[in-house]
Amino acid sequence: MAARIWFAASxxxxxxxxxLAAVTDHSSEWRRHQERYKERALAKEKVFSVRDLVSGMAxxxxxxxxAGLNRIDRCATCHLGLxxxxxxxxxxxxxxxxxxxxxxxxxxxxxxxxxxxxxxLATTAAAAHGRVPNWEQPLRQSLQIEASCGTCxxxxxxxxxxxxxxxxxxxxxxxxxxxxxxAGRGLDIGPDLSVVASKDFTGDGRIDSDDWQWNIEHxxxxxxxxxxxIMPKFGLxxxxxxxxxxxxxxxxxxxxxxxxxxxxxxxxxAATRVEAGRRVFVEYGCGGCHGHHGEGGLANPNSAxxxxxxxxxxxxxxYWRDALIKKIGEGVxxxxxxxxxxxxxxxxxxxxxHISAENLDLxxxxxxxxxxxxxxxxxxx
Amino acid sequence: MPDAAERSAPPxxxxxxxxxxxxxxxxxxRHGLEGTPRNRSLVVMSNVFLHVHSxxxxxxxxxxxxxxxxxLISLFLFAILGATGVILMMFYVPSxxxxxxxxxxxxxxxxxxxxxxxxxxxxxHGMVVAVLLHMVRVFYTGAYKPPRELNWVVGMLLLxxxxxxxxxxxxxxxxxxxxxxITIGSAIAGSAREVTDALGVTQVLDVGGAARALLLGxxxxxxxxxxxxYVLHVVILxxxxxxxxxxxxxxxxxDGGLSxxxxxxxxxxxxxxxxxxxxxxxxxxxxxDATRExxxxxxxxLSWPRLFIVEGxxxxxxxxxxxALSLVFDAPLKALANPSVPENPAKAPWxxxxxxxxxxxxxxxxxxxLPGIAVLGLMLIPYLDxxxxxxxxxxxxxxxxxxxxxxxxxxxxxIVGVLAITVRYGWLRSxxxxxxxxxITAVNPGTAxxxxxxxxxAWSVHRSGSTRLGAISxxxxxxxxxVILTYVGTFLRGPNWGFYWSQSDWPLAH
Numbered sequence: 001m002a003a004r005i006w007f008a009a010s011x012x013x014x015x016x017x018x019x020l021a022a023v024t025d026h027s028s029e030w031r032r033h034q035e036r037y038k039e040r041a042l043a044k045e046k047v048f049s050v051r052d053l054v055s056g057m058a059x060x061x062x063x064x065x066x067a068g069l070n071r072i073d074r075c076a077t078c079h080l081g082l083x084x085x086x087x088x089x090x091x092x093x094x095x096x097x098x099x100x101x102x103x104x105x106x107x108x109x110x111x112x113x114x115x116x117x118x119x120x121l122a123t124t125a126a127a128a129h130g131r132v133p134n135w136e137q138p139l140r141q142s143l144q145i146e147a148s149c150g151t152c153x154x155x156x157x158x159x160x161x162x163x164x165x166x167x168x169x170x171x172x173x174x175x176x177x178x179x180x181x182x183a184g185r186g187l188d189i190g191p192d193l194s195v196v197a198s199k200d201f202t203g204d205g206r207i208d209s210d211d212w213q214w215n216i217e218h219x220x221x222x223x224x225x226x227x228x229x230i231m232p233k234f235g236l237x238x239x240x241x242x243x244x245x246x247x248x249x250x251x252x253x254x255x256x257x258x259x260x261x262x263x264x265x266x267x268x269x270a271a272t273r274v275e276a277g278r279r280v281f282v283e284y285g286c287g288g289c290h291g292h293h294g295e296g297g298l299a300n301p302n303s304a305x306x307x308x309x310x311x312x313x314x315x316x317x318x319y320w321r322d323a324l325i326k327k328i329g330e331g332v333x334x335x336x337x338x339x340x341x342x343x344x345x346x347x348x349x350x351x352x353x354h355i356s357a358e359n360l361d362l363x364x365x366x367x368x369x370x371x372x373x374x375x376x377x378x379x380x381x
Numbered sequence: 382m383p384d385a386a387e388r389s390a391p392p393x394x395x396x397x398x399x400x401x402x403x404x405x406x407x408x409x410x411r412h413g414l415e416g417t418p419r420n421r422s423l424v425v426m427s428n429v430f431l432h433v434h435s436x437x438x439x440x441x442x443x444x445x446x447x448x449x450x451x452x453l454i455s456l457f458l459f460a461i462l463g464a465t466g467v468i469l470m471m472f473y474v475p476s477x478x479x480x481x482x483x484x485x486x487x488x489x490x491x492x493x494x495x496x497x498x499x500x501x502x503x504x505x506h507g508m509v510v511a512v513l514l515h516m517v518r519v520f521y522t523g524a525y526k527p528p529r530e531l532n533w534v535v536g537m538l539l540l541x542x543x544x545x546x547x548x549x550x551x552x553x554x555x556x557x558x559x560x561x562x563i564t565i566g567s568a569i570a571g572s573a574r575e576v577t578d579a580l581g582v583t584q585v586l587d588v589g590g591a592a593r594a595l596l597l598g599x600x601x602x603x604x605x606x607x608x609x610x611y612v613l614h615v616v617i618l619x620x621x622x623x624x625x626x627x628x629x630x631x632x633x634x635x636d637g638g639l640s641x642x643x644x645x646x647x648x649x650x651x652x653x654x655x656x657x658x659x660x661x662x663x664x665x666x667x668x669x670d671a672t673r674e675x676x677x678x679x680x681x682x683l684s685w686p687r688l689f690i691v692e693g694x695x696x697x698x699x700x701x702x703x704x705a706l707s708l709v710f711d712a713p714l715k716a717l718a719n720p721s722v723p724e725n726p727a728k729a730p731w732x733x734x735x736x737x738x739x740x741x742x743x744x745x746x747x748x749x750x751l752p753g754i755a756v757l758g759l760m761l762i763p764y765l766d767x768x769x770x771x772x773x774x775x776x777x778x779x780x781x782x783x784x785x786x787x788x789x790x791x792x793x794x795x796i797v798g799v800l801a802i803t804v805r806y807g808w809l810r811s812x813x814x815x816x817x818x819x820x821i822t823a824v825n826p827g828t829a830x831x832x833x834x835x836x837x838x839a840w841s842v843h844r845s846g847s848t849r850l851g852a853i854s855x856x857x858x859x860x861x862x863x864v865i866l867t868y869v870g871t872f873l874r875g876p877n878w879g880f881y882w883s884q885s886d887w888p889l890a891h
Contacts, residue, residue: 003690010697017704021496024708061490072482074489121482123489134556134715205716 030077030123034059037080037087037094044086061123066111068257073111073120075128082107093125114254115148116140136200138208143246147197150250153262167247170240175288178349179231182251186285187349190231195253201225215245230345232289232298277366280359286312289346294370303344304335316371324367325360418677421685431689433630437681438688441641441773447522448639450695451515455543457699458508459626462546463619465501473553475611477604480555481717488711499707505547507703509732512543520762520856521785523772523849524640530763532632535625537760542622544732549614551730552607560718561727563602563610569740569748570596576745579819589745602720642773725876734870735863739827741878742808747827754831755859766852776853784841784853792858795833796865799826804880834858 034057041054062076081087081094088096097107105115113120117140122128130138140148143163150164157165177186180193201218202210214225219241222229236244270276281287281294289298289309296311303309315324331350336343355363412423422436441447472491473483487494516536519525525533548566552559571593577583583590598605633639677683715724729737739747771777776785802808803826809816834855842851875881876888 003687003694007690007694007697010694010701013701014697014704017701017708020708021493021704025493025496119485121485121489127489136716 028123029125030061031059033078033093034080040087040090040094041081041084064107064111066109066114068259069111069114070255071111071113071120073107073113074123075112075116075118075120076107077123078125078128079112110260114151115145117144117148130206134205136198136205136207138206141209143242144209144212144249147246147249148252150247151252151254152256152260154250163243163246164250166240167243167245170236170244171247172282172285173287173292174234174244175282175285175292177283178285178288187354189349193248193251195251197249197252212245212249215248216241219244273362273365274369275366277362277364277369280355280363281366284351284355284363286363289348294367298346300334300344300346302337302341303346304337307337309346312367313370313372316368321364321368324364328355328360328363418683421683424685431685433634434684434688435634435638436684437678438684439638439641440680440682442639443682443688443691447641447773447775448518449514451511451518453692453695454699455508455511455515456626456630457696458504458511458703459622461504461700461703462501462508463623465497465504466615466619468497469501470615475553475608477555477607477718480553480607484554484556484714488714495711496704496707499710499712500703501550502712503706503710504703505550506731508543509547512540513732516540516759517860521775521853522640523770523774523777525763526640526766526769526772527763528636529632529640532629532636533763534760535629535632537756539622539625539629541756542618542625546614546618546622548730548733549610549618552610553614554714555607555718557715557718557722557724558713560602560720561724562729563606565727565729565737565740566733567593567597567602567606569736569744572740572744572748574745575743575818575822579817579822640772643770726874726878728870728874731867731871734874735866736870738866738870738874741874742803742825742827743822746822746825750822751827751831758855759859762852762856766848768847768849771849780845780847780850781853784850785857788837788841788854788857789861791837792834792861793865796830796862799829800865800869802826830862834862 038054038057042051045051045054060077061074062080063072063074064076065072076082078093079095081090082097083102085096087094090096111120112118117137118130119128119132119135119137126132127135130136146161146163149158149161150168153161153164176182176193179189180186180191181188182193184194198207200207200211201214204210216238218225219234219236220238221233222231223233270279287293289300290296290312291298291309294312296309296313298309299307300309301307319327329350329352332348334344334347351360411427412420425431425434425436469487472487472494474480484498487498491497519533519536548562552563571589573589573592574583574587575589577586577588594600596606596609597603598609682688728734736747736752739751741747771781776782808825809821837858838851838855841854842848845851872884873880873882875884875886881887
């Protein structure tokens with residue numbers, strides 16, 4: 001008899017477990033959002049045919065299948081009103097997507113996560129917004145979203161993305177590629193930055209606002225975050241550091257198919273050889289050490305050149321054209337001022353093979369133009 | 382054969398259709414629910430599923446405190462794993478591109494997917510525990526003794542298969558946990574290189590490299606390794622396990638049912654020597670109609686319905702318990718596998734952490750040699766201990782209970798001592814940096830522990846003259862070693878396999 005009661009009780013327990021499994025499976029939060037959406041949409045809609053459509057809408061997971069981007073975004077399962085202008089005054093998650101960006105970036109084509117980050121496959125708010133363990137890319141916030149623009153719009157100016165534009169210009173002018181490689185261009189003195197936005201700097205298993213802040217502080221003073229860093233302190237303002245980080249956070253390493261790429265802008269052709277040489281100077285990041293305009297002055301402790309990277313204003317006095325090209329091509333091993341002291345951290349790298357002969361020629365034109373003007377010396381014009 | 386008259390005179394146009402339900406019911410049930418002993422025997426004998434059981438069950442076999450139902454629980458968990466596994470197969474794709482997304486789809490969009498995956502995961506862990514405990518039960522009740530030696534060996538093979546099934550399943554989600562656990566596993570597979578390198582013959586005879594390549598289908602853990610583990614997990618290992626399970630269960634019947642004390646007179650229809658008698662007895666049972674309750678073999682009951690009610694109840698209990706567990710706890714899923722971001726510490730599944738502790742001393746000794754010796758040693762127990770008697774009771778007398786206590790205490794003291802020395806002072810390599818690797822492979826904390834086990838049990842045999850006491854000593858020390866090493870590997874080892882009293886002492890990453 002006891003066995004029979006046990007059998008009955010345990011069978012009942014199995015039934016309870018299975019019913020609970022079905023109930024918990026069915027009572028997902030997105031169903032509540034979709035029911036609320038139907039309710040709000042019906043309240044706002046006056047056209048009968050549309051009302052019929054809304055009331056007949058089945059509760060379903062909504063997803064954008066983005067074959068080209070190799071992802072599936074289910075965000076619209078809860079954010080059901082993102083393309084419905086009538087939902088603009090509703091709170092999240094039902095509200096309309098702000099601005100006019102979706103006109104040129106239809107979510108059916110671009111999805112959501114390529115700009116906003118987060119976990120596209122997820123169907124719960126916590127998991128989708130990436131606030132769960134073991135998901136590295138939580139939802140991007142404010143300027144981090146602007147950074148996403150730069151992942152596809154990776155050249156030239158982009159209207160409406162002023163931080164990104166400023167960051168990109170700064171990145172070029174500060175000569176970051178003199179030490180850092182980005183997408184194959186630049187040197188390997190510092191870490192490769194090609195996928196810097198996918199790196200977890202704070203080590204908490206998540207790339208979020210902490211890492212964003214870490215990068216701003218690091219740019220303001222590298223040694224405040226990495227005590228052994230040899231990266232110079234560039235004396236940036238906080239706005240500049242922020243703009244740079246906006247640019248850096250566009251470097252996600254995400255492979256963007258050509259169909260998604262904006263059209264390339266043509267190269268700007270410089271009017272004079274000196275201007276073209278200036279472009280070479282900027283492109284190859286010489287200013288990173290020698291100063292934005294070759295004025296020199298970055299610290300290089302215990303170097304024979306007075307503890308600083310030398311200025312370039314007087315190369316015209318010291319070198320013939322060919323000798324200067326040879327020197328840039330071979331690089332310079334910095335001599336110690338005090339032989340017993342530590343080796344200076346910065347050496348001039350050998351640029352041969354990195355800068356074409358033609359560009360080296362232009363560069364020398366620019367460098368010679370830096371010499372103080374003495375009057376009639378304009379033979380290269 | 383119906384005669385011609387019957388065939389030519391159908392009872393009515395609709396009679397067959399009218400009789401269909403009752404005819405079908407009778408063809409299905411055959412014997413009805415009539416409670417006569419004859420009918421209850423027929424129910425068992427004429428059903429393909431029930432006839433695995435004997436018509437009579439010995440009362441001793443129904444005692445909870447004897448088996449705790451561990452063998453049945455293992456079997457039920459295997460069945461649940463098979464059922465949930467087939468369902469999961471409908472969604473899983475063994476591709477490094479898709480596997481991780483498919484696992485997340487189970488949680489996010491597949492109806493009942495999260496529950497199925499949780500149930501599969503937790504029953505897998507449960508089966509490892511149940512199988513290990515089942516082995517402990519069988520050993521301490523002496524149930525491996527003749528004629529059941531072969532079934533003990535089959536059981537050991539099933540244990541190895543259970544661990545193999547669990548481990549191959551571990552890789553399939555293709556997350557960080559999986560990837561780095563398999564990294565360790567494949568390093569162990571390749572650890573024979575430790576020996577061939579030391580002997581300088583790796584160029585000629587690269588056993589470790591070959592074993593690793595065979596497991597991974599290449600030199601890296603990638604698509605081919607995933608596919609190989611998948612095929613092992615869903616075809617090869619379950620197939621072999623199911624076949625061996627059939628042998629395991631069939632041998633129980635052939636060896637006379639569950640083991641029980643010899644003092645109780647065995648059920649006439651159950652002893653192997655009475656096999657022939659049983660067959661004729663059953664034939665008589667079918668044809669006669671006079672079988673009475675009091676004619677049952679001594680100390681047995683009819684299996685129907687009592688045994689089946691208990692088995693059904695146990696199955697429902699197991700399913701309900703693991704189902705409830707699956708409602709509350711989600712199976713872990715870490716970040717997508719990333720070969721460039723090592724997990725530190727990278728840990729194997731819990732049941733291998735004792736081995737991983739041994740592997741930290743020497744890959745080959747801890748990963749291949751010692752587990753090989755352990756499995757082989759366990760398999761040989763019924764052939765080394767040929768002492769009759771002591772079957773069917775948990776530790777028959779004081780000397781056996783004393784042997785368990787002494788061996789457990791000795792093993793615990795020795796293992797903790799060796800570990801304490803290793804953690805505090807290091808091992809040979811810390812003292813003699815130039816020492817050849819072969820010496821480390823041969824003499825390390827793992828081999829020291831196993832040597833101590835062997836010495837202690839040999840001494841027990843020598844002192845008492847009883848191989849059963851020696852076997853008890855060896856098995857007890859194996860169990861204690863498994864528990865302690867697993868505990869150390871699970872809770873006391875942190876980044877770089879360093880020793881930490883608690884996870885809160887781990888150094889921060891970065």
